[in-house]
Amino acid sequence: MPKHYFISDCHLGYGTNREADRERERKLLAVLERIETEASHGEAISLYIVGDLFDSWFEYRQVIPRRHIRVLAALAKIRELIPVEYLMGNHDFGHRDYFQRELNIPVHSGDLEPILFGKKFYIAHGDGKALHDRGYLILRSILRNKFLLWCYSWLHPDIGVTVAEKMSGSSRSYTDQRDALQKQDGLRLFAEKKIAEGFDYVVMGHRHKPEIIPIGNGSYINLGDWLKHFSYGVFDATGFRLENASETTATS
Secondary structure, eight states: OOEEEEEOOOOBTOSSOHHHHHHHHHHHHHHHHHHHHHHHTTOEEEEEEOSOSBSOOBOOSSOOOOTTHHHHHHHHHHHTTSOEEEEOOSSOOBOOSHHHHHHOOOEESSOBOOEETTEEEEEOOOTTOSTTOHHHHHHHHHHTOHHHHHHHTTSOHHHHHHHHHHHHHHHHHHHHHHHHHOSSOHHHHHHHHHHHTTOSEEEEOSSOOOEEEEETTEEEEEOOOTTTTOEEEEEETTEEEEEEGGGOOOOO
């Protein structure tokens, strides 16, 4: 049965425990191999990466972060078969043109509104959608400023990537502290507004809490994360569901 896949918040490269990071990578590669196999048989028809594939990402004109090259190779294979769309999250602000030029994968700084199997989708990472998030929106506009990114690119990669990792940690601390103070789920409230506007599904990540919540005539989906839940989304003619990467095995 043809299906669309949704993955977010893998945060590859997170933490100092390299083996734990490799385990996340292995589970992701198993899912990507499944998608590639299904795509070759006409079953998987698109893949949406809904932000924060890496815990930090900053690329230079001739240099990219060296870790997780296997994931990049797997995405390249999938893109040869089906469309892959990448939405920027709050941890991967340093995109230049590597994904577009080398992998033929478009990177979107804004939200997407595709129609899949006749259903209207609103897809966003979720950063900037929480309540009272003006401060973060200002910070995001600074981090994504092309001139400032160009200035930053003059740092030696060993320094630039290290600083990017520290900035990623600061972003996580800010988000965690802000979310702890919120009495309402701003992402869900945002989803309610979009469903009232006529969208059937609102899909986001960012909160790291996998859930499918029926709202009126639609549903709000949070894809969860790969730090704890290893969850990802699948949408086909029967509807939307969340699956667990721990239960996915690679095919030979």
